Amino acid sequence: MPAIDVVSLRKDYRVVRRRKGFWGAVSGFFRPDIVIRKALRDISFQVERGEMVGLVGPNGAGKSSLVKILVGILKPDGGQVRVSGMDPFSQRQEYVRRIGVVFGQRSPLWWDLPVSDSFELLRRIYKIPREEYRQTHAYLVETFGLSQWLSQPVRMLSLGQKLRCTIAAAMLHNPDILFLDEPTIGLDILATDQLLSIIGKMNAERETTVFITSHDLTVVERLCRKMILLNEGEILFHGHFTNAIRRFVRRRRLRIATNEREKIQELVRLIPPQCHVESLEGNRMILTFDQETLSLDDLVRILRSLVSREDLDIYEFYLEKPSLNDLILTIFNPDPNTPPAGNQR
């Protein structure tokens, strides 16, 4: 049985549209303009146990609605959702015992009280047996490095410390699935790195299924091998990153540097016509090419011939691995020089 099973899920919002001008405001007061905004349009997918899946997409794609439906706080308008074999909305109270939820922008900890008090309350709420709680608590305190903050009121913690405590709080009852919505929002690069290491470690050790959504795509890229790409309430892609990159990102980037500045100008004249010079600075240049018009085999052949020429004096070149950022930019903000991603679907 998959950890998450979604079939033809649909969610619509009724949104009041404001009319312009004074009379528009007056008439809108008595007869408001209601428009239906489709947040999720018949989406289906499955997530297996122990997987770490990233949910990505531009603003307004429906990510937040999907997460809220999956954690049981939003009622879907159609379709079926089963998480851990349960219906999240209608069986909410029983269901939420099996999941852990972290909304990076909303701390569930009691602001005015020490962290340990919030943990104790959660122990009572989830009815965790004392011995089990003691072990999980010790594990989380050690893994997240919380010991020195437990006695401090939450309001006195830094953002990073608070987020660590929040994620630890979501794990206290040993959930089957962890939903992380923007878990690194506002964190600096060091805190993000530590947090991601911990989440990865916990997934490996406890086989917790992790469903993560973040605007910081490097977070998703680092943690998850699989992703769901959402746009305007529809799934554009669901599967491994590498497949998504292969499918959507045709444009690749090649960086070349010569020992002398003059040589790079000479090199520009020799590049194949399929390549486009993206930038040229000093002794360095960046080339872009469409991998459908210039295969990697051909590129390697051309490079070999260029490198072997002593007069060009090339000392460095490398082919960039497309990132998730490139993928999103290619799909949602296509460069006029690049074939639109939609044609490749």
Added chain:
Amino acid sequence: MTAGKYFTIAKMSFLRLTAYKTDIVIHFFTYPVVFASFFFFITGAFEGKLHQTGYTIPQLLTYYSVGWLLRMINHHGADIAIGQSILTGDIVNILVKPVHHHHYRMAEAAGKAFGRIIFYSLPAFFLLSIFVKRFILVWDATLLKFLVLSLIGFFISFEIQYIIGCAAFFFTVNHQIIWITDMTIRLMSGLIIPLSLFPDFVNRLLTLLPFQMIYYIPIQMWIGKIDAAGFSHALVTALTWLIILHLTGRWVCASGLKRLAIFGG
């Protein structure tokens, strides 16, 4: 045990109150000022015309004093907290836990009310007993009856606040609704004017509503204006209202959750 987690929530709510000592101190000193202003107002407004009101000066002084002692307990702001959590979306922090929203909020209110009894009402009561000679003290069965009616009144007050707070599920502007209802309830519950002083038809109308159970009826009990038969009648009426309001609150919350839309992260 299910009650255990709600007891802990109540305890946490109490501890939260104690986290802000300055707030406690400020309240402790400002409430007597409100009391004092009422004493001057009552003696000025009613002295000489008492035969028209049906109250003696000590009864009126006690009426308003006890009213404000209860107000300290009942005015815990559950409506504002619930409304805000819905409007800001912070309600998700409760909904993702295995708790009943209604019971969670009730436990929270009870914890806060307990703190307010300890820090505000009891000290104020002792100050009144010591320094205000005309304050009527009751130490017999009447006190017990008063406590029972006040306890039910507290829960009725909570249920009304819960419903008003949950109105945020349906209306985007909630603070106006909360403010207007609070003012109306103050008036219709007898906190500002004893209900018997209203014109007859208004009085009759107000006795059909649940608000009198929050202040008017318990205070009438304290100052000896309700007999044994009246107590039984008040008890049954109060409990009936409590059940009706509780069920209404659950229904409003369940309907609201179905249409809850928290946009954005």
